[in-house]
Amino acid sequence: MQRGLGGVRLALLLLFSLFFIQPALADWSGPVVWVQDGDSLIVKRGGERVVIRLQGIDTPEKGQPFAQEAKKTAIRLAKNKRVRIQVKERDKYGRMVAQVFLPDGRNLAHTLVRMGLAWRHIYFAKDPMLKTLEEQARKAGLGLWQERNPTPPWVWKKRLRKKNH
Secondary structure, eight states: OHHHHHHHHHHHHHHHIIIIIGGGGSOEEEEEEEEEETTEEEEEETTEEEEEEETTEEOOOTTSTTHHHHHHHHHHHHBTSEEEEEEEEEOTTSOEEEEEEOTTSOBHHHHHHHTTSOEEOTTTOOOHHHHHHHHHHHHHTOGGGGSSSOOOHHHHHHHHHHHHO
16 A cells, blocks of 8 residues: 555656646746836736746847837737747746747737847847848838947947946
């Protein structure tokens, strides 16, 4: 009988790990309750609010051209709407890095890049579609690509850090 209980304990442990440890990286859906900026959202999951960072893109930082347009567009497309979250990883700040799918099935990151309101992040973009969409937006002169030589947010932040030190 003792041997049978060991198998039950093992099965329960496996079930526990599948349902309570893994869901942090599993697909889920919830309403967007806040848009922090163009590439960061807060989505409600059960009783908690989860910070989501859009995977593979970077939108202009506050103070950069098109930062407000990126945020306003993310608000218009996603706020108070139920989105599907496809978690890829957690970043060094503990945020879930994810693909976010709008109610109509569009990928929010793709949409922002297509509109010229985000860069494909050169260090973190794993999705080849982002490169294509960025090139198309650049050729069409959309959004931030209206600027002659727009500064990517990662360069802008680096310059700001140097300036403040």
